[in-house]
Amino acid sequence: MKLISFLIVAAVSVSLAAGAIRLLNVSYDPTRELYQNINAAFVKQWKAKTGVDLVISQSHGGSGSQARSVIEGLQADVVTLALAYDIDAIADKAGLLPKNWQGRFPDNSAPYTSTIVFLVRKGDPKRIKDWNDLVRPGISVIMPNPKTSGGARWNYLAAWGYALRQSNNDESKAKDFVARLYHNVPVLDSGARGSTTTFVQRGIGDVLVGWENEAFLALNELGKDKLELVVPSVSILAEPPVAVVDKIAARHGTAAVAKAYLEFLYSPEGQEIAARNYYRPRSKEVAAKYDSQFPHLALFTVDEVFGGWQKAQKKHFEEGGTFDQIYQPGR
Amino acid sequence: MSQQRKMWIGLALIVSMPSIPARAQSADQNGRQLDQKIQELQKQVDELDQRVKIAERNKELKDEEAATRAKNAASATADTGGFTIKSNDGDFLLKIGADLQVDNRAFVGDGSALGADTILLRRVRPTFSGTVFKYVDYYFRPDFGQGTTVIYDAYLELKYFRAAKVRVGKFKPPVGLERLQSDDDTSFVERGMPTLLAPSRDIGYQISGDVVPQRVNYSVGVFNGVPDNGLSDVAVSSHRDYAARLFLTPFAGAAGNPLSGLGFGSGISSGGVDGIALPAYKTFGQTTFFTFAPGVGSAGHRTRLSPQGYYYLGPFGILAEYTLTEEGFKKGLVQRDIAFRAWQVAATFIVTGEKKAFTSPTPKKSFDPAKHGWGALELAARVGDFSAEKGIYTYGFANSATTPRHAHEVVGGVNWYLNRLLRISLDYGNTNFGGGGAVGNRLSERVLITRFQVNFI
Numbered sequence: 001m002k003l004i005s006f007l008i009v010a011a012v013s014v015s016l017a018a019g020a021i022r023l024l025n026v027s028y029d030p031t032r033e034l035y036q037n038i039n040a041a042f043v044k045q046w047k048a049k050t051g052v053d054l055v056i057s058q059s060h061g062g063s064g065s066q067a068r069s070v071i072e073g074l075q076a077d078v079v080t081l082a083l084a085y086d087i088d089a090i091a092d093k094a095g096l097l098p099k100n101w102q103g104r105f106p107d108n109s110a111p112y113t114s115t116i117v118f119l120v121r122k123g124d125p126k127r128i129k130d131w132n133d134l135v136r137p138g139i140s141v142i143m144p145n146p147k148t149s150g151g152a153r154w155n156y157l158a159a160w161g162y163a164l165r166q167s168n169n170d171e172s173k174a175k176d177f178v179a180r181l182y183h184n185v186p187v188l189d190s191g192a193r194g195s196t197t198t199f200v201q202r203g204i205g206d207v208l209v210g211w212e213n214e215a216f217l218a219l220n221e222l223g224k225d226k227l228e229l230v231v232p233s234v235s236i237l238a239e240p241p242v243a244v245v246d247k248i249a250a251r252h253g254t255a256a257v258a259k260a261y262l263e264f265l266y267s268p269e270g271q272e273i274a275a276r277n278y279y280r281p282r283s284k285e286v287a288a289k290y291d292s293q294f295p296h297l298a299l300f301t302v303d304e305v306f307g308g309w310q311k312a313q314k315k316h317f318e319e320g321g322t323f324d325q326i327y328q329p330g331r
Numbered sequence: 332m333s334q335q336r337k338m339w340i341g342l343a344l345i346v347s348m349p350s351i352p353a354r355a356q357s358a359d360q361n362g363r364q365l366d367q368k369i370q371e372l373q374k375q376v377d378e379l380d381q382r383v384k385i386a387e388r389n390k391e392l393k394d395e396e397a398a399t400r401a402k403n404a405a406s407a408t409a410d411t412g413g414f415t416i417k418s419n420d421g422d423f424l425l426k427i428g429a430d431l432q433v434d435n436r437a438f439v440g441d442g443s444a445l446g447a448d449t450i451l452l453r454r455v456r457p458t459f460s461g462t463v464f465k466y467v468d469y470y471f472r473p474d475f476g477q478g479t480t481v482i483y484d485a486y487l488e489l490k491y492f493r494a495a496k497v498r499v500g501k502f503k504p505p506v507g508l509e510r511l512q513s514d515d516d517t518s519f520v521e522r523g524m525p526t527l528l529a530p531s532r533d534i535g536y537q538i539s540g541d542v543v544p545q546r547v548n549y550s551v552g553v554f555n556g557v558p559d560n561g562l563s564d565v566a567v568s569s570h571r572d573y574a575a576r577l578f579l580t581p582f583a584g585a586a587g588n589p590l591s592g593l594g595f596g597s598g599i600s601s602g603g604v605d606g607i608a609l610p611a612y613k614t615f616g617q618t619t620f621f622t623f624a625p626g627v628g629s630a631g632h633r634t635r636l637s638p639q640g641y642y643y644l645g646p647f648g649i650l651a652e653y654t655l656t657e658e659g660f661k662k663g664l665v666q667r668d669i670a671f672r673a674w675q676v677a678a679t680f681i682v683t684g685e686k687k688a689f690t691s692p693t694p695k696k697s698f699d700p701a702k703h704g705w706g707a708l709e710l711a712a713r714v715g716d717f718s719a720e721k722g723i724y725t726y727g728f729a730n731s732a733t734t735p736r737h738a739h740e741v742v743g744g745v746n747w748y749l750n751r752l753l754r755i756s757l758d759y760g761n762t763n764f765g766g767g768g769a770v771g772n773r774l775s776e777r778v779l780i781t782r783f784q785v786n787f788i
Binding site for chain 2: 073140186187188189190194198202203204205
């Protein structure tokens with residue numbers, strides 16, 4: 001017993017002597033502001049709880065690109081990506097976390113949700129109200145590339161799901177609809193933040209299709225006198241998941257703090273921060289508090305319409321998949 | 332509306348004015364038509380503006396992509412470190428190097444009858460080394476010198492755990508200090524007496540690392556087992572040789588500490604030798620002075636022990652090593668263990684003031700007389716001794732009339748490092764023998780060896 005106590009004290013001493021604990025959160029494109037706020041709050045809470053200084057670094061990019069970086073060696077203690085498939089890829093290809101990672105936190109390890117909405121120019125000069133307006137000739141739609149961006153894959157599936165509903169689940173009509181949609185996309189950015197830049201700062205396009213939180217952020221930053229939010233009749237329930245990258249965290253000795261960090265996202269404080277950053281909270285109490293902030297619309301899930309991310313990825317986004325068939329770059 | 336857009340509309344209006352039939356239309360009609368025309372032009376300008384912006388944005392994205400690709404692209408360099416191709420993140424690396432040594436051996440005195448004066452390619456060794464997948468190093472080094480083709484080194488090393496690197500393949504077993512020193516770094520053109528008793532290259536597995544970074548290093552391995560100073564690509568029996576070495580540099584990295592260049596430790600090996608080839612020991616001039624009598628074979632067990640150390644202080648260096656090999660031999664029904672002992676003490680001094688270390692010095696100024704650069708000049712001296720116990724004759728394992736059981740060498744030399752790659756050496760060695768003559772001792776061997784060496788790895 002004495003020996004165990006000695007070892008624990010020694011380990012803690014070594015940790016303290018080594019200075020602050022460092023954590024790297026590898027996330028997707030539009031979560032910069034969210035995790036700046038989350039990190040500040042958690043660092044403060046961790047210091048108060050343990051007395052140990054914590055430094056959390058963030059890395060952002062297209063969700064698919066970020067997953068590839070982790071597979072290729074980026075030392076992520078935790079990943080907070082746009083979709084489950086990207087974390088599945090880390091588990092499958094690099095074996096850095098178990099394949100059942102999604103069951104380790106509540107709500108399939110997705111502590112907040114979002115959806116896909118539209119942002120148009122003030123006054124909605126092209127009269128864009130729903131998905132079918134995006135495929136009209138002459139409409140310029142701004143969305144990122146589904147090959148690199150998780151958000152773009154949510155966009156794509158949202159459009160596909162809408163088309164299925166409109167066509168009584170006719171896959172060929174859905175494919176034609178999405179092909180027409182991408183025919184109207186003149187610029188494919190690699191990530192959601194890049195598309196926002198294209199639409200808002202560069203003034204390109206009639207409509208930006210993207211994350212709800214990103215749309216609110218653009219409205220707040222650029223002003224409601226220049227842009228308008230358009231909520232389609234139906235969209236997809238986006239569930240961005242989070243996970244501890246076990247092997248890297250174990251190597252860094254950060255497994256416990258990484259787990260606590262992700263648990264913090266489910267805490268009342270973490271849920272409040274998510275809501276303030278326009279992510280839909282899981283907590284019913286916090287959701288009720290921010291109910292007026294989020295538009296009400298019919299939402300479907302990936303599981304309901306596509307049978308899960310694995311199937312959706314294979315059918316639509318793999319090499320030679322539907323997206324490759326319908327999208328012709330440099331049209 | 333931007334200035335550019337206003338200019339476009341203005342120009343379009345000027346161009347379109349003559350088409351308006353001023354005399355036939357009323358003022359209202361003219362105004363409506365004008366408004367309609369302006370709207371059409373406005374639309375066209377908006378479309379053009381969008382096209383320009385889209386083209387600019389797509390170019391911007393392509394430029395970003397190209398910049399990212401360039402950032403991630405592999406790099407190729409050629410410099411004093413050799414030729415290198417490296418991935419941007421350093422996880423993949425290929426280094427191509429070479430080691431070329433051209434020697435001139437000139438024997439002098441009566442003992443020269445055993446060695447012929449010659450100019451030879453002592454070593455011709457291209458080297459391919461590097462890293463794959465960040466954690467796996469590889470090393471491949473054949474030798475085409477002296478008219479033969481031999482794979483000297485060929486191994487992989489997994490270095491995920493710095494304190495426990497795993498090496499597999501053909502490489503130097505962890506026994507002799509000077510043997511573990513690269514031939515590019517030794518201070519003499521030929522290695523000393525203790526290295527005669529250490530294995531050269533063997534095939535096996537090894538775990539090594541720093542228990543205390545840079546200060547306490549260990550190696551343990553299991554090998555096929557090779558003769559002293561020998562190498563082999565196959566095992567001759569199911570026996571194995573186990574080798575280990577512990578080496579300490581307790582003050583390494585301690586700036587200003589006069590003991591920072593101190594290193595000491597010991598290597599050891601143990602294993603069966605049944606059926607293994609017999610060793611043959613060579614002089615500084617590379618003539619064979621010790622061979623076993625016909626009918627003798629290795630049998631039983633072999634143990635090597637090699638305490639060793641060095642000390643470097645500024646331009647001064649000293650290296651000392653002792654090796655004891657006790658090995659079983661058999662001739663007919665007679666089987667006995669015979670002890671071989673060898674030691675050396677080597678001292679070096681770099682006249683031009685460069686810092687001496689276990690690796691060869693880099694001249695302060697490379698050879699370039701126009702810029703007053705003359706390279707680095709090093710003086711070196713070594714005393715060494717080899718002996719086999721008397722039983723080697725008693726049991727008929729060697730012929731006392733042809734094979735000395737004792738050799739004592741004194742070597743002096745000069746090394747001129749013209750630059751980091753090129754070195755010219757001049758060594759003179761005298762070896763006296765005990766036994767090995769028809770009457771008394773074999774005649775002393777005196778040899779002058781010059782070497783031109785180009786090395787980059």
